[in-house]
Structure formats: C-alpha cells, structure tokens
Amino acid sequence: MQVKLINYTPNPEDAIIKAAANCWQSTPRDEILDLIIKAGHLTPLEFATFNFEVSGVSRALTHQLVRKRVGVGFAQESQRYVKYNENGFEYVTPPRIQNCDKSILYIDKTAHQIYQQAMFIIQVAYEQLVDIGIPAEDARFVLPNACCSKIHVTINYHALFDLAKERLCDKAQWEIRELVAGMKKEVQEISTTLAGYLQPKCYWLQRCPEKRSCGKVGFLCEK
Amino acid sequence: MQVKLINYTPNPEDAIIKAAANCWQSTPRDEILDLIIKAGHLTPLEFATFNFEVSGVSRALTHQLVRKRVGVGFAQESQRYVKYNENGFEYVTPPRIQNCDKSILYIDKTAHQIYQQAMFIIQVAYEQLVDIGIPAEDARFVLPNACCSKIHVTINYHALFDLAKERLCDKAQWEIRELVAGMKKEVQEISTTLAGYLQPKCYWLQRCPEKRSCGKVGFLCEK
Amino acid sequence: MQVKLINYTPNPEDAIIKAAANCWQSTPRDEILDLIIKAGHLTPLEFATFNFEVSGVSRALTHQLVRKRVGVGFAQESQRYVKYNENGFEYVTPPRIQNCDKSILYIDKTAHQIYQQAMFIIQVAYEQLVDIGIPAEDARFVLPNACCSKIHVTINYHALFDLAKERLCDKAQWEIRELVAGMKKEVQEISTTLAGYLQPKCYWLQRCPEKRSCGKVGFLCEK
Amino acid sequence: MQVKLINYTPNPEDAIIKAAANCWQSTPRDEILDLIIKAGHLTPLEFATFNFEVSGVSRALTHQLVRKRVGVGFAQESQRYVKYNENGFEYVTPPRIQNCDKSILYIDKTAHQIYQQAMFIIQVAYEQLVDIGIPAEDARFVLPNACCSKIHVTINYHALFDLAKERLCDKAQWEIRELVAGMKKEVQEISTTLAGYLQPKCYWLQRCPEKRSCGKVGFLCEK
Known part of the structure; x- marks a missing residue:
C-alpha cells in the first residue's frame, strides 16, 4: 500500500x-x-x-x-475502461493468509498457496474472456476483491x-x-x-x- | 436481479x-x-x-x-461478517458472457464455460481458506466482483x-x-x-x- | 410556534x-x-x-x-416572492423580552414596549417602500430577524x-x-x-x- | 461587499x-x-x-x-455571541432603494430616507434592549435582514x-x-x-x- x-x-x-x-x-x-x-x-x-x-x-x-x-x-481507476495488460492484475494478500502456518488434512497446501493458485487461475480466465472478445467491463466480473x-x-x-x-x-x-x-x-x-x-x-x-x-x-x- | x-x-x-x-x-x-x-x-x-x-x-x-x-x-450485506454457507456464493453472469457464441482456437471452451469454471474454483478456494481457519473478512479477498x-x-x-x-x-x-x-x-x-x-x-x-x-x-x- | x-x-x-x-x-x-x-x-x-x-x-x-x-x-416561504399583506408581518417575541420587568432611567418603557414599537415602525417602513414601488425582494431588507x-x-x-x-x-x-x-x-x-x-x-x-x-x-x- | x-x-x-x-x-x-x-x-x-x-x-x-x-x-459571525458596539451595526442598502427617485404623495421622503430612518430606529431599539439587560441573542431579533x-x-x-x-x-x-x-x-x-x-x-x-x-x-x- x-x-x-x-x-x-x-x-x-x-x-x-x-x-x-x-x-x-x-x-x-x-x-x-x-x-x-x-x-x-x-x-x-x-x-x-x-x-x-x-x-x-x-x-x-x-x-x-x-x-x-x-x-x-x-x-x-475504472475496471470498465482500464484493461489489465499481459502482466496481469496485481493483488493484495492479507497478512493472515500470507503468514498462516496451519494446514488441513485433505489438501497438502498452505493458505498462501491456495490463495496464489486462485489468483493465477482468475488471471488466466480474465485473459481468455478478453481474448474471446468479452468487453473489459464484463470480463472484470471474474476479478477478485483482492485486485489492486x-x-x-x-x-x-x-x-x-x-x-x-x-x-x-x-x-x-x-x-x-x-x-x-x-x-x-x-x-x-x-x-x-x-x-x-x-x-x-x-x-x-x-x-x-x-x-x-x-x-x-x-x-x-x-x- | x-x-x-x-x-x-x-x-x-x-x-x-x-x-x-x-x-x-x-x-x-x-x-x-x-x-x-x-x-x-x-x-x-x-x-x-x-x-x-x-x-x-x-x-x-x-x-x-x-x-x-x-x-x-x-x-x-457484509462480507466481513456473513460467511457463505456450504451451498457457496451466488453470482451474476453478464449476458454478453452467457450468450457469447464465439470461440478461440487454443481452448475448446465457450466464454460461459470459462466463467463457470472460474467461479467453481474460486468457491473451492474460499471454502478451503475458511476451513483452514482464515476469517471470512480475509477469505473474501478471493471472491469475485460477480458475487451476489x-x-x-x-x-x-x-x-x-x-x-x-x-x-x-x-x-x-x-x-x-x-x-x-x-x-x-x-x-x-x-x-x-x-x-x-x-x-x-x-x-x-x-x-x-x-x-x-x-x-x-x-x-x-x-x- | x-x-x-x-x-x-x-x-x-x-x-x-x-x-x-x-x-x-x-x-x-x-x-x-x-x-x-x-x-x-x-x-x-x-x-x-x-x-x-x-x-x-x-x-x-x-x-x-x-x-x-x-x-x-x-x-x-420566500421573502423574495411573498409580499406581506395589509395585516403586516407576524413576528416572534423572545420570552426574555416579553417577561422582562427591568427598566432603565432614561426611557420610560419596558423592553417589550421598545420591541413592539420597533416592530411597528419596521412594518410602516416596509409598507411605504412597497408603496413607492420597491420590489419585495429589496423592501424585505428592513424586515427583522423576528419576522415569522x-x-x-x-x-x-x-x-x-x-x-x-x-x-x-x-x-x-x-x-x-x-x-x-x-x-x-x-x-x-x-x-x-x-x-x-x-x-x-x-x-x-x-x-x-x-x-x-x-x-x-x-x-x-x-x- | x-x-x-x-x-x-x-x-x-x-x-x-x-x-x-x-x-x-x-x-x-x-x-x-x-x-x-x-x-x-x-x-x-x-x-x-x-x-x-x-x-x-x-x-x-x-x-x-x-x-x-x-x-x-x-x-x-454569530449574532448570538457578537454584540454590536457603540458604532452600531453596518447595513447593506439595495441599489434600487439607494437610487430610487420616485416619491409618493402622503409622505415627503425618498425610499432611501425611509430606509435610513428605519435603520436608525432599529439601532436605537437594539441598544436600548441591550442596555436593559436583554442578551445579545434575543436583542438581535430586532435587527434587519440588511444587517452586515x-x-x-x-x-x-x-x-x-x-x-x-x-x-x-x-x-x-x-x-x-x-x-x-x-x-x-x-x-x-x-x-x-x-x-x-x-x-x-x-x-x-x-x-x-x-x-x-x-x-x-x-x-x-x-x-
């Protein structure tokens, strides 16, 4: 920030x-x-x-x-008019996610890894939607609260x-x-x-x- | 709506x-x-x-x-205090995504399929974060603009x-x-x-x- | 009131x-x-x-x-557009003026009498200005704070x-x-x-x- | 102004x-x-x-x-707290009153003279009320809209x-x-x-x- x-x-x-x-x-x-x-x-x-x-x-x-x-x-900054470029969107990571050291049985991932992966997949989906021709003002519906x-x-x-x-x-x-x-x-x-x-x-x-x-x-x- | x-x-x-x-x-x-x-x-x-x-x-x-x-x-409705239950969050689908009939070469998916898949993955990530013990006010950082x-x-x-x-x-x-x-x-x-x-x-x-x-x-x- | x-x-x-x-x-x-x-x-x-x-x-x-x-x-109610009719304007009398029982040497009048007289003279001046042809929006400059x-x-x-x-x-x-x-x-x-x-x-x-x-x-x- | x-x-x-x-x-x-x-x-x-x-x-x-x-x-500037000193209050004279050259039969005064006289009488009444001991916040009820x-x-x-x-x-x-x-x-x-x-x-x-x-x-x- x-x-x-x-x-x-x-x-x-x-x-x-x-x-x-x-x-x-x-x-x-x-x-x-x-x-x-x-x-x-x-x-x-x-x-x-x-x-x-x-x-x-x-x-x-x-x-x-x-x-x-x-x-x-x-x-x-408007997400309707501003299209995120090839570097993708930036995002905020809450400290309690970044620093979490707990794990749960059924997945072998930290909170931070789950979070980063979700951000990556969202970024890919956003880019694919834009590539298909969906306007930025609609493609942004997949973007997360975390988005900078x-x-x-x-x-x-x-x-x-x-x-x-x-x-x-x-x-x-x-x-x-x-x-x-x-x-x-x-x-x-x-x-x-x-x-x-x-x-x-x-x-x-x-x-x-x-x-x-x-x-x-x-x-x-x-x- | x-x-x-x-x-x-x-x-x-x-x-x-x-x-x-x-x-x-x-x-x-x-x-x-x-x-x-x-x-x-x-x-x-x-x-x-x-x-x-x-x-x-x-x-x-x-x-x-x-x-x-x-x-x-x-x-x-506050996303800080309200935790989405096991049925997951509801989301809005923009008509131009729902009705898009274009496709692109490198992926064999419609805009709507890409969108639905992204929503599913976000939902899973949100649930996993909550299960690990991340408070709702931080887990919601993965939730999309589309969220109802x-x-x-x-x-x-x-x-x-x-x-x-x-x-x-x-x-x-x-x-x-x-x-x-x-x-x-x-x-x-x-x-x-x-x-x-x-x-x-x-x-x-x-x-x-x-x-x-x-x-x-x-x-x-x-x- | x-x-x-x-x-x-x-x-x-x-x-x-x-x-x-x-x-x-x-x-x-x-x-x-x-x-x-x-x-x-x-x-x-x-x-x-x-x-x-x-x-x-x-x-x-x-x-x-x-x-x-x-x-x-x-x-x-606008004093620019509303002209006070022949009955004159109404006014508020503060209780401490109405009920004041003190007097001062040089004038043989109660606070209430001074107040009422001032209101009467203002009313006359307002009417005279309007009669001369001064528009209500200017004649009102003589009207007191007390005006209802x-x-x-x-x-x-x-x-x-x-x-x-x-x-x-x-x-x-x-x-x-x-x-x-x-x-x-x-x-x-x-x-x-x-x-x-x-x-x-x-x-x-x-x-x-x-x-x-x-x-x-x-x-x-x-x- | x-x-x-x-x-x-x-x-x-x-x-x-x-x-x-x-x-x-x-x-x-x-x-x-x-x-x-x-x-x-x-x-x-x-x-x-x-x-x-x-x-x-x-x-x-x-x-x-x-x-x-x-x-x-x-x-x-508050008329509740600020008492006008011995020089009296200042006031605005609307140009249409200042420059009016009309007269009416029954009084031998210009609009400007009527206006000035009313201001003078209001000033005297205000001072008398304050002298009697009426607080400024009540004495100001006689003050005109014209007051600066x-x-x-x-x-x-x-x-x-x-x-x-x-x-x-x-x-x-x-x-x-x-x-x-x-x-x-x-x-x-x-x-x-x-x-x-x-x-x-x-x-x-x-x-x-x-x-x-x-x-x-x-x-x-x-x-």
Missing part, C-alpha cells in the same frame, strides 16, 4: 483557525483549534483539505472507503477527523486501518498538531462502544 | 407539492410538480423517499452504486431523479441501468407521474453530452 | 430494523435498534424519514436551522438523532431547542421508542463538552 | 487533472479538464478547494447562501461550478449574483481557465429554463 499526500490547503492549521475566529470575531490564535475540537464545534475543520494518491489497496477496501459520503471525493486499485481521495479535515474515529479503531478492517494510519503519517509531515487529533473514537469517548472491545480503551494512536 | 419497493412516503406526489407550495405560499395543486421540475427548482423533490430491497446484483454494481453520496443511504450482494437503498426522489439521468443512459453499465429501470418500474406502481420524470439526461438536455452517443438522443425510457 | 408531522415513512422502526438486519443477514427483531444506536452504527437510521410543517418561527431560527446540510431538506417564517423540513432519523444531540442541549438557542422538542413530541405520537433516543449529547457522552455547563449532565429530555 | 480568496489548493487545475487522469490511467494533460466538464464527469472537480473571506453582505444573502449543502462549509455579516466560505470547484450555474443567472437575487461574480473574479486571478467555466446555467443548456427569461440565453458572464 502506498499513501501519498500530493496536495493540500497551505498552512492548514491557520486556515482552520482563521475560519473559527470569524464566528466570534476573535483574534486568530493557536488555542482556538483545541477549543473547537474539544467543544465539538467542528465545521471550521472543513477549511483545510487534503488530496491523497493511494495505490496498492484492494477493491475490498475501496468498496468500503467510498461509502463515506460527506466531506470527501474520490477518483478511482488506484484511488485519489480528497478529504477535508473534518471528514478525516471522523474517518480516524471509526477506522483507527482496532476493530476496523486491517487494510482500511492501515490506510488511515498512512494518511495520518502523511499529515504528520506537515502538521504534528493536526495529526495528533486523528484518534480512534474511544480516545474521545473514554470508553469503548464496540460489542467486543480490544481492551485498550482510550489508547493513543501514535503513528 | 430483484428490486422491490418495500416502504415509501405515503402520497409522495402530494408530499412534494405541499412542500413546493410553501415556498410561494400558493395553493398546492398538481401542476406545481411539472413547474418545479422544468424550472430546475428540485429541493421539494426531497420530501418523498423510497426504500428499496435489492438482491441478486453483483458487487461490481454495488461498488459503483454506493459512490452516490447525496440523498441516499445504504445497508449492505443484498443491499437496501433509501433514496429521496431528488436523488432518484438525478440517478435516472445518469444511469438510464444507454452508455451506463448494463447492470446498474437494469437496477434503475427496476426502481422506475416499482415507482410506476404507485405513481405513474413520478415514474414518468425518471429519464436519461439526454431527455432533459435534448442533446447527448457523451463522447460516443448511442444515437437515440432524447429518447423516452418507457419501462 | 407550530410543529406538525405531516408525513413519514410508515412503520419507521420496522423500516430501520429491516435495513440493519440486512447487513448481517440476521432476522429483523426489535433489539437491533438499540444495538446499532449504542454501537454507533447509524446508517440504517436513514431508512425512516419525517416531514414537518413548521410555522410561527423567526428567521433567526431558520437561518440557523438551514445550516444543517446532511440528511435534511427544506422548503421555506413558514418552513417545511424533511429529515431522516439519523439526521434528527444528530440534531437532537446538539439542539436539545440546554446551551442551544431557546427557539431552536423548542423546535426540536416539538419535533420530538410529534415523533412520540407515532413511536415512543424512536422519540426516546432523541436526547442531548451529554446523555450519550455522560459528560458535558460545553465551555460553561448547565450542570445537568446526562439529563433525560422527557418531553 | 468584499470578497477575498484567502487560501486554496495550489495548482488547482493540475490537482483536478491528476485526479481525473487516474480514472482512466491516462497521462494528465490540459485537455482533460475540458473533456470532463463537457461530459458532465464532474467529481474530479472536487480536488480543488477555495477559501473565501466575505464581508459587507446582508444576512438576507447569507440565509440564502448557507442553503447550499454539498461541497461547501461556512463559518459565520462576515462569513468565511470553503467551497470545492465542483460546488462553485454548480453555484455559478444558479447564481450568475440574471434572475438570481442581485446581491448573491454579485457575490458569485466576486468569487469568479478572485478565481480569475489564479486560473483564467477555471474562472472561464463559471457560467450561468443557460450557457450550458443553450436555453433558459426560467419562467420569465432575461432574454440573453447562453450569454457569457465575462467578469
């Missing part, structure tokens, strides 16, 4: 603080950011926007990601703050958690303050609302 | 007309609906909402559908009107066009007037903005 | 539960509503929508209300749930708090369960995030 | 083109912008965002402006494109048309290309959907 911040509102903290200060006609100053976040007065956070270039993620992830509807925009996608994401800081609450949670799907952690890391490069507020929901609630807790209530997500 | 309207704002036309009449403090009357749609004053259309139960659609379709962000809500999904959609008439403009277009992907045509058919049962305005964009523009036109500019989508 | 529920998704609880049950392919049952609200899995709440007819509210209130952007639609407005509101239960968190708070502006309490009362008539979850944010947080607390942390809003 | 662009996505054209190119995995190049706008494939336009500082506008305008719900965020407001607006180019379609129209309210023309002028300073696409809806439709047309169908808004 590659997550790269390729464009953003210059001086994002400043952009947010200026907007917030306008509400009370007060002087823009650094403490305002902390005040509004703690008070839940989050609209000014929308005055800073970040554009990310994301690649090497599965379409399982993107299907979940594009469910976010507010404060966010997507531009995703490239997606550009524009997200304002209010939406990113909300996304972090849900997706930095230990119960979130591993791949999307890794994506949001990657976004946080990129934001860190330009503002440690803004990155610092990107935390799972239990950090703000000081309790875990999940049915089965991970047991680390209120943990700080460092990276 | 099954598309079923399971709940909606009672008297949807009336709900829209009452809201629109409030803007000018005029008497609610039937012509208002036509007036506001022709004038592009579309907010009152949000006062009627429709809940659809959709099944037998591919996850290729749902990935595209959930991209719609405004005036719409989704509740989709069940999704509930709530959409207000403004959003449905916009969806029809894009997706009843002949250039839209066949499966999503079929879905929106199915929604239109269901709306038809309760209001022929509201169904009548669900038309592709060329009907409203009286020209085709697509790069390659289907040649039927301004056609009425009957069903 | 009059708040009237004039249309809604029939069996709203049921509509929400059906949608939620689809996510896990579980049997729809009553406990699901409580489970998803406590877990913060709120999207299914969008499957129930309510249409309210609101009148006798100030434009101070409506300016604030229409700031809500998600899950909500408005159709408001009629507004239709369509809001899904997810958005209403969020609105209650902010606006049932004791620190919210009195008029908008009264409006949301009025909406709650109307919902109560059709579902005590759904009305029961409409609570200020401190009820869910079990603490007050406001700078100056009202001191009633976690109070249940009964009406 | 002052409209000032105070922050924006650097190289906004480039940001949009990069996002759009990702969809088809094509090389980012200038023509893409024109292609996607003409084809109505507008999501990539969301990758450029503009922050405006707006002052000297009426609350009649802001009430209308904040109705826009998608792709936009606002931070407005300061508002910060963050808007992505997709939303600005849509706003221009509605509000650069000759039938839009004069003040909001002036605001959007002011935004366009500011965008012009950093990208003549992006400014060039900000046009009224008749430019794109090549016809006027309004009930009473201004007669200039398809006109280019130059400034």
Whole structure:
C-alpha cells in the first residue's frame, strides 16, 4: 500500500483557525483549534483539505472507503475502461493468509498457496474472456476483491477527523486501518498538531462502544 | 436481479407539492410538480423517499452504486461478517458472457464455460481458506466482483431523479441501468407521474453530452 | 410556534430494523435498534424519514436551522416572492423580552414596549417602500430577524438523532431547542421508542463538552 | 461587499487533472479538464478547494447562501455571541432603494430616507434592549435582514461550478449574483481557465429554463 499526500490547503492549521475566529470575531490564535475540537464545534475543520494518491489497496477496501459520503471525493481507476495488460492484475494478500502456518488434512497446501493458485487461475480466465472478445467491463466480473486499485481521495479535515474515529479503531478492517494510519503519517509531515487529533473514537469517548472491545480503551494512536 | 419497493412516503406526489407550495405560499395543486421540475427548482423533490430491497446484483454494481453520496443511504450485506454457507456464493453472469457464441482456437471452451469454471474454483478456494481457519473478512479477498450482494437503498426522489439521468443512459453499465429501470418500474406502481420524470439526461438536455452517443438522443425510457 | 408531522415513512422502526438486519443477514427483531444506536452504527437510521410543517418561527431560527446540510431538506416561504399583506408581518417575541420587568432611567418603557414599537415602525417602513414601488425582494431588507417564517423540513432519523444531540442541549438557542422538542413530541405520537433516543449529547457522552455547563449532565429530555 | 480568496489548493487545475487522469490511467494533460466538464464527469472537480473571506453582505444573502449543502462549509459571525458596539451595526442598502427617485404623495421622503430612518430606529431599539439587560441573542431579533455579516466560505470547484450555474443567472437575487461574480473574479486571478467555466446555467443548456427569461440565453458572464 502506498499513501501519498500530493496536495493540500497551505498552512492548514491557520486556515482552520482563521475560519473559527470569524464566528466570534476573535483574534486568530493557536488555542482556538483545541477549543473547537474539544467543544465539538467542528465545521471550521472543513477549511483545510487534503488530496491523497493511494495505490496498492484492494477493491475490498475501496468498496468500503467510498461509502463515506460527506466531506470527501474520490477518483478511482475504472475496471470498465482500464484493461489489465499481459502482466496481469496485481493483488493484495492479507497478512493472515500470507503468514498462516496451519494446514488441513485433505489438501497438502498452505493458505498462501491456495490463495496464489486462485489468483493465477482468475488471471488466466480474465485473459481468455478478453481474448474471446468479452468487453473489459464484463470480463472484470471474474476479478477478485483482492485486485489492486488506484484511488485519489480528497478529504477535508473534518471528514478525516471522523474517518480516524471509526477506522483507527482496532476493530476496523486491517487494510482500511492501515490506510488511515498512512494518511495520518502523511499529515504528520506537515502538521504534528493536526495529526495528533486523528484518534480512534474511544480516545474521545473514554470508553469503548464496540460489542467486543480490544481492551485498550482510550489508547493513543501514535503513528 | 430483484428490486422491490418495500416502504415509501405515503402520497409522495402530494408530499412534494405541499412542500413546493410553501415556498410561494400558493395553493398546492398538481401542476406545481411539472413547474418545479422544468424550472430546475428540485429541493421539494426531497420530501418523498423510497426504500428499496435489492438482491441478486453483483458487487461490481454495488461498488459503483454506493459512490452516490447525496440523498441516499445504504445497508449492505457484509462480507466481513456473513460467511457463505456450504451451498457457496451466488453470482451474476453478464449476458454478453452467457450468450457469447464465439470461440478461440487454443481452448475448446465457450466464454460461459470459462466463467463457470472460474467461479467453481474460486468457491473451492474460499471454502478451503475458511476451513483452514482464515476469517471470512480475509477469505473474501478471493471472491469475485460477480458475487451476489443484498443491499437496501433509501433514496429521496431528488436523488432518484438525478440517478435516472445518469444511469438510464444507454452508455451506463448494463447492470446498474437494469437496477434503475427496476426502481422506475416499482415507482410506476404507485405513481405513474413520478415514474414518468425518471429519464436519461439526454431527455432533459435534448442533446447527448457523451463522447460516443448511442444515437437515440432524447429518447423516452418507457419501462 | 407550530410543529406538525405531516408525513413519514410508515412503520419507521420496522423500516430501520429491516435495513440493519440486512447487513448481517440476521432476522429483523426489535433489539437491533438499540444495538446499532449504542454501537454507533447509524446508517440504517436513514431508512425512516419525517416531514414537518413548521410555522410561527423567526428567521433567526431558520437561518440557523438551514445550516444543517446532511440528511435534511427544506422548503421555506420566500421573502423574495411573498409580499406581506395589509395585516403586516407576524413576528416572534423572545420570552426574555416579553417577561422582562427591568427598566432603565432614561426611557420610560419596558423592553417589550421598545420591541413592539420597533416592530411597528419596521412594518410602516416596509409598507411605504412597497408603496413607492420597491420590489419585495429589496423592501424585505428592513424586515427583522423576528419576522415569522413558514418552513417545511424533511429529515431522516439519523439526521434528527444528530440534531437532537446538539439542539436539545440546554446551551442551544431557546427557539431552536423548542423546535426540536416539538419535533420530538410529534415523533412520540407515532413511536415512543424512536422519540426516546432523541436526547442531548451529554446523555450519550455522560459528560458535558460545553465551555460553561448547565450542570445537568446526562439529563433525560422527557418531553 | 468584499470578497477575498484567502487560501486554496495550489495548482488547482493540475490537482483536478491528476485526479481525473487516474480514472482512466491516462497521462494528465490540459485537455482533460475540458473533456470532463463537457461530459458532465464532474467529481474530479472536487480536488480543488477555495477559501473565501466575505464581508459587507446582508444576512438576507447569507440565509440564502448557507442553503447550499454539498461541497461547501461556512463559518459565520454569530449574532448570538457578537454584540454590536457603540458604532452600531453596518447595513447593506439595495441599489434600487439607494437610487430610487420616485416619491409618493402622503409622505415627503425618498425610499432611501425611509430606509435610513428605519435603520436608525432599529439601532436605537437594539441598544436600548441591550442596555436593559436583554442578551445579545434575543436583542438581535430586532435587527434587519440588511444587517452586515462576515462569513468565511470553503467551497470545492465542483460546488462553485454548480453555484455559478444558479447564481450568475440574471434572475438570481442581485446581491448573491454579485457575490458569485466576486468569487469568479478572485478565481480569475489564479486560473483564467477555471474562472472561464463559471457560467450561468443557460450557457450550458443553450436555453433558459426560467419562467420569465432575461432574454440573453447562453450569454457569457465575462467578469
């Protein structure tokens, strides 16, 4: 997975603080950011926007990601128009498949071998369908969730703050958690303050609302 | 594909007309609906909402559908939590694969046979991964775009009107066009007037903005 | 202020539960509503929508209300098109002005008298401007925030749930708090369960995030 | 009215083109912008965002402006918290009131004189209410629509494109048309290309959907 911040509102903290200060006609100053976040007065956070270039993620992830509807925009590589070339499609392998050391009696294969073989057969079927003349938009029906996608994401800081609450949670799907952690890391490069507020929901609630807790209530997500 | 309207704002036309009449403090009357749609004053259309139960659609379709962000809500069967039982997953077969009669030299199989075989092998791989102990949320990485999904959609008439403009277009992907045509058919049962305005964009523009036109500019989508 | 529920998704609880049950392919049952609200899995709440007819509210209130952007639609009486007739405009009087018993030396008038007189003079000026031939859309520049407005509101239960968190708070502006309490009362008539979850944010947080607390942390809003 | 662009996505054209190119995995190049706008494939336009500082506008305008719900965020001077000082509130005078030379028999005053007098009396009433001890959030009920407001607006180019379609129209309210023309002028300073696409809806439709047309169908808004 590659997550790269390729464009953003210059001086994002400043952009947010200026907007917030306008509400009370007060002087823009650094403490305002902390005040509004703690008070839940989050609209000014929308005055800073970040554009990310994301690649090497599965379409399982993107299907979940594009469910976010507010404060966010997507531009995703289309499987209708883009035909995979002779090198075939790339795919994501979940760590629990890659590192699984269990085996079962009736087949003499690791989870990873089963997985790789399935990917190979899918690739062959996709190519045969395209060769027969099936359009890419139909041939892609055989392609797996694992298939890599490239997606550009524009997200304002209010939406990113909300996304972090849900997706930095230990119960979130591993791949999307890794994506949001990657976004946080990129934001860190330009503002440690803004990155610092990107935390799972239990950090703000000081309790875990999940049915089965991970047991680390209120943990700080460092990276 | 099954598309079923399971709940909606009672008297949807009336709900829209009452809201629109409030803007000018005029008497609610039937012509208002036509007036506001022709004038592009579309907010009152949000006062009627429709809940659809959709099944037998591919996850290729749902990935595209959930991209719609405004005036719409989704509740989709989760592949993280739902494990496919011993009967395996169901899948959609694109008509151009099902009905393809072309063949190529090096393999003695129709497109449909290649497709069915790929689905079978994927199913076996999925089951083996689950048997080894891989969690459903990771095993699903092998599942294809073709995999059937069940999704509930709530959409207000403004959003449905916009969806029809894009997706009843002949250039839209066949499966999503079929879905929106199915929604239109269901709306038809309760209001022929509201169904009548669900038309592709060329009907409203009286020209085709697509790069390659289907040649039927301004056609009425009957069903 | 009059708040009237004039249309809604029939069996709203049921509509929400059906949608939620689809996510896990579980049997729809009553406990699901409580489970998803406590877990913060709120999207299914969008499957129930309510249409309210609101009148006798100030434009101070409506300016604030229409700031809500998600899950909500408005159709408001237009001051550009609607000319106030010879009876003049109606207006809201804040209770703290109506009931103020203080006086100040230099004028022998109560707050209420000052207020009424200002309204009368504004009414006369508005009429004179219209008589001279100034269009309603410009004459309205003299009209006060107090001026009554009629507004239709369509809001899904997810958005209403969020609105209650902010606006049932004791620190919210009195008029908008009264409006949301009025909406709650109307919902109560059709579902005590759904009305029961409409609570200020401190009820869910079990603490007050406001700078100056009202001191009633976690109070249940009964009406 | 002052409209000032105070922050924006650097190289906004480039940001949009990069996002759009990702969809088809094509090389980012200038023509893409024109292609996607003409084809109505507008999501990539969301990758450029503009922050405006707006002052000297009426609350009649802001009430209308904040109705826009998608792709936009606002931070407005609060009349609940901000008390107008001894110099009183500032206000907007509509040109048709300022320049009106008509008179009517029964009063020996121009429209402008009536207007100014009403503003003066409102100012006095507001001050008296505050002096008596009425809180600003209630005293403001006497303040007029004309009252000046300061508002910060963050808007992505997709939303600005849509706003221009509605509000650069000759039938839009004069003040909001002036605001959007002011935004366009500011965008012009950093990208003549992006400014060039900000046009009224008749430019794109090549016809006027309004009930009473201004007669200039398809006109280019130059400034």
